[in-house]
Amino acid sequence: MSRNTFISILVWLALAGTIYYLADSIQNPNKIYKLGNTSSVVLKRGLDGHYRTEALINGEKVNVLVDTGATGVAISQSVADKLNLKSINAVRTNTANGESIGYMVRLDSVQIGGVHANNVAAMIAPGLDGDILLGMSFLGRMDIRLYKGEMTITQVD
Incomplete structure (x- = not known):
């Protein structure tokens, strides 16, 4: 050559x-190294209109889609395997795609920047592909504000 x-x-x-x-x-x-470690994080909306970010679940870096319309945290089977999650029990759920079976789990910790929660209810959704849906079982513990293409999530103690 x-x-x-x-x-x-x-x-x-x-x-x-x-x-x-x-x-x-x-x-x-919204990369994890850009979010800082304060009790409030500001996420910028992506080109597709969604708020995506990197988060730590049980100390492992994962990609999440922040979904204020989701009841809980939904995790694909592949990510659940990566996080070594074990289900508590099976439950029947109704989703936008119809009825399915999910497996309840508890997450030791969920963290976005300096905003965190412990003992968060979640569900392994075998039919889910892609990002984790970060729903209200985590977000309901926080103060959430949407303004001009930014989502501010603030720790509430």
Whole structure:
């Protein structure tokens, strides 16, 4: 391989990496390292109109979709396996996709920036793909404000 070819490959790889980084920063603006450690976090709405963020569940970094319309926290089977969650019991649920079976679990901790809660009810939803839905079993313990494309979540003690 000639030196010019090698340099061209490096330039294209650097360009592709930069484009990926910028696109990810626009689509997922709420990275865990940007949220700080105060008792209030401000999430920016993504291009799709949703609030997504990185969170810590039982100390493990995961991607969540903040869903004020969800009763609880819903976790896919693959993420539940990653977090080593064991179900308490099976329950029948009604979702937007119809009736299904879910498995109740308790999360030791859920944290977004410095906002946290312990002993949070959640459900393993085997049919769920993608992000964790972070619903009211966590959010109901917080003060939530929506204003001009930002969601402020404040710890309430």
